[in-house]
Amino acid sequence: MLPGSADLAAIWLTLKLASLTTVILLIVGTPIALWLSRTRSWLKGPIGAVVALPLVLPPTVIGFYLLLLLGPNGAMGQLTQSLGLGTLTFSFTGLVIGSVLYSLPFVVQPLQNAFAAIGPRPLEVAATLRAGPWDTFFSVILPLARPGFITGAILGFAHTVGEFGVVLMIGGNIPEKTRVVSTQIYNHVESMEYAQAHWLAGAMLVFSFVVLLALYSSGKARSAWSGA
Amino acid sequence: MSVRIEARLKVNYAEFALDVDLDLPGRGVTALYGHSGSGKTTCLRCIAGLEKAADGYIRVNGEVWQDSANHVFLPPHKRPLGYVFQEASLFPHLDVEGNLRFGLKRIAEGDRRITLQQATSLLGIDHLLSRAPDKLSGGERQRVGIARALLTSPRLLLMDEPLAALDAQRKSEILPYLERLHDELDIPLIYVSHAQDEVARLADHLVLLSDGKALASGPIGETLARLDLPLAMGDDAGVVIEGSVLAYDAAYQLITVQLPRSQLSIRVSHSALAPGKPLRFKVQARDVSLSLQPDAQSSILNRLPVTVIEEIAADNTAHVLVRLDADGSPLLARITRYSRDQLQLAAGQRLWAQIKSVALLA
Incomplete structure (x- = not known):
C-alpha cells in the first residue's frame, strides 16, 4: 500500500520542523559556540556540559522536564499564559523548542571546533587592518568557519528529523500539528500497518544514509565535526 | 604636533613583567632589540592595542592611544597603524589581491596615501595578485603581509620579527624591500628583532630590552658602541x-x-x-x-x-x-x-x- 495523505503530512511537518530548528540553532548556536571557543571563564566547563547533555540523556528525560517547564504549572507555561499565548505543550512551537534543545550539541560542537581552529591570529590581523568586531565576524570568522557551519547544519537537521522521544513527550501525536515521521511510523506499527511503516522507515533509512555519506565524503566538514 | 612616540607601559603577568618608559623618534626605524622573553613583542603588542597594558600611556605623534589614568583605550582597529606579524598570517580564504584590499577598502578614500599599484611594485608582488596564499613562498607571503599593512596608510608601522621565520636566503630577499620602505616612505617603523645584523642594517634608533626593562634607548651608532650594555659582550660586538x-x-x-x-x-x-x-x-x-x-x-x-x-x-x-x-x-x-x-x-x-x-x- 502506498503512503497516504497522513504520511505525506507527517513528512511535510518533519521537514518544516527540521528546517526551522536548524535555522534557529545556527543563530542561537553561533554565539554560544563562539563564546565557548574563546572564553577562559570557569563557566566554560559547566556551560559546555549543559550544551552536551542531550548527547547522553534519554530523550524522554528532556521531554519530561520540558513538559513540566512548558506546561500550565511550569515557569514558561505561566509566562506564555500570562501573555495570552496559552501553553506550548502539544503544539508545533513546543516541538520546535524541544528540538532546538535536543539538537543543540550537534550544531554547537562543530561550530565550536571550527571557531577554535581559526585561532586568535586572523582576528588580530583583521583588527590591525581596521576591521571592527562585527566586521571581523562577517569578513573573517564566517568564511573561515564555513565547513563547521555546513557540518552543524547537516547534523542539526538530520538529528531533528530522527527525534522521537522528545516529540512524543511534549508534542504528543496530533495529526498535522505534532505528528512527525518517526511518530507516524510508531502509529503504523501500533495499528499493524507494516506496509506503510515500511515506506516511511525505508525513506528515513535512505535519507539518513545519504546525509551521512555526504558528510563523511567531504573531508573539510568531517574534520570540523571531529575537531581534527 | 610633536613628532614622537611615547610609550609608558607596565604589564604584570604571572611569569613576566614589563616596565618601560620609551620616548622614540617619530620618524625612521626604531629597533626593539633583545633576547626572546625580553618583552619586545609584548611592548609592540601593547602599542598596537592587541594587548592591554594594565598601566599604560601611549601617544603617537600627538595622538593619545592609551591613557589608563583617564580610562582611554583605543581598540586596535581604531589605531592608524600597520602591523606585520612574524608569520605573514595572510587570510587563507582570500587571494593575494583580496588580502591587500582587506585593509585598503576600510580606509576612506581621502585618507589613502598609497595605491594598490604603488604597494605591489614597492614590494615586487605585482605578478602574485591572483595567487592563493598557500601557493606563495615564505618570502612572498611576508612581502604581501607588509604590502597589506602599508595599504592601510598607517601613521605608524609595527613589525614583529618579520624575518625570523625565514631562512637566510629569504631574509636577504626581503631586507632590500625593507630598506626601500625606510628610504622611500615617510612612515615611522618600530621593528622588533633579536638578530643584530638586521638591526644594524635597518635601524636608526635602538632600544635594548632585557627582562622587561629598557636598558638603553638611543641612536644606533652610539648605543651599539656603549660598553656598559650586554651588546658589547659576545662575538658580535x-x-x-x-x-x-x-x-x-x-x-x-x-x-x-x-x-x-x-x-x-x-x-x-x-x-x-x-x-x-x-x-x-x-x-x-x-x-x-x-x-x-x-x-x-x-x-x-x-x-x-x-x-x-x-x-x-x-x-x-x-x-x-x-x-x-x-x-x-x-x-x-x-x-x-x-x-x-x-x-x-x-x-x-x-x-x-x-x-x-x-x-x-x-
Whole structure:
C-alpha cells in the first residue's frame, strides 16, 4: 500500500520542523559556540556540559522536564499564559523548542571546533587592518568557519528529523500539528500497518544514509565535526 | 604636533613583567632589540592595542592611544597603524589581491596615501595578485603581509620579527624591500628583532630590552658602541657607522667612504656608487687591532688614528674591549689582555686602529 495523505503530512511537518530548528540553532548556536571557543571563564566547563547533555540523556528525560517547564504549572507555561499565548505543550512551537534543545550539541560542537581552529591570529590581523568586531565576524570568522557551519547544519537537521522521544513527550501525536515521521511510523506499527511503516522507515533509512555519506565524503566538514 | 612616540607601559603577568618608559623618534626605524622573553613583542603588542597594558600611556605623534589614568583605550582597529606579524598570517580564504584590499577598502578614500599599484611594485608582488596564499613562498607571503599593512596608510608601522621565520636566503630577499620602505616612505617603523645584523642594517634608533626593562634607548651608532650594555659582550660586538661615499677607484674597485662629520675615510671593495650616497657599515670589535705606529708594512687597508676612551673586561678573561674615538665616530676593539699590557693602554692615549674587515650594510 502506498503512503497516504497522513504520511505525506507527517513528512511535510518533519521537514518544516527540521528546517526551522536548524535555522534557529545556527543563530542561537553561533554565539554560544563562539563564546565557548574563546572564553577562559570557569563557566566554560559547566556551560559546555549543559550544551552536551542531550548527547547522553534519554530523550524522554528532556521531554519530561520540558513538559513540566512548558506546561500550565511550569515557569514558561505561566509566562506564555500570562501573555495570552496559552501553553506550548502539544503544539508545533513546543516541538520546535524541544528540538532546538535536543539538537543543540550537534550544531554547537562543530561550530565550536571550527571557531577554535581559526585561532586568535586572523582576528588580530583583521583588527590591525581596521576591521571592527562585527566586521571581523562577517569578513573573517564566517568564511573561515564555513565547513563547521555546513557540518552543524547537516547534523542539526538530520538529528531533528530522527527525534522521537522528545516529540512524543511534549508534542504528543496530533495529526498535522505534532505528528512527525518517526511518530507516524510508531502509529503504523501500533495499528499493524507494516506496509506503510515500511515506506516511511525505508525513506528515513535512505535519507539518513545519504546525509551521512555526504558528510563523511567531504573531508573539510568531517574534520570540523571531529575537531581534527 | 610633536613628532614622537611615547610609550609608558607596565604589564604584570604571572611569569613576566614589563616596565618601560620609551620616548622614540617619530620618524625612521626604531629597533626593539633583545633576547626572546625580553618583552619586545609584548611592548609592540601593547602599542598596537592587541594587548592591554594594565598601566599604560601611549601617544603617537600627538595622538593619545592609551591613557589608563583617564580610562582611554583605543581598540586596535581604531589605531592608524600597520602591523606585520612574524608569520605573514595572510587570510587563507582570500587571494593575494583580496588580502591587500582587506585593509585598503576600510580606509576612506581621502585618507589613502598609497595605491594598490604603488604597494605591489614597492614590494615586487605585482605578478602574485591572483595567487592563493598557500601557493606563495615564505618570502612572498611576508612581502604581501607588509604590502597589506602599508595599504592601510598607517601613521605608524609595527613589525614583529618579520624575518625570523625565514631562512637566510629569504631574509636577504626581503631586507632590500625593507630598506626601500625606510628610504622611500615617510612612515615611522618600530621593528622588533633579536638578530643584530638586521638591526644594524635597518635601524636608526635602538632600544635594548632585557627582562622587561629598557636598558638603553638611543641612536644606533652610539648605543651599539656603549660598553656598559650586554651588546658589547659576545662575538658580535661592534659598531655601525653611517658614512657617505666619497670616491670610487675603478682600477682597484674600491670605494672610499667618509666618516660622518670627519676627514677620515675607509676604503672597501665594492662596485661603483654615486658620490654622496649615504652608506652604512659595520666594524666588528674582533676585526679591530691596535698599534702604536701607523704601520704601512701590512696588507691591512684601513688604518685610522684614534683616541682611547675606556676599556672594560670582555666576556672572557683573556680579552678586553676598548672603546675608541675616531674623530667623532665610535669604534670598538677586542684585544687580548696581554696586548693591552704591552701597549700600556690608558684613556686619552692616541694610537692607530687597524681594521681587518668592514661589512657594508646595504
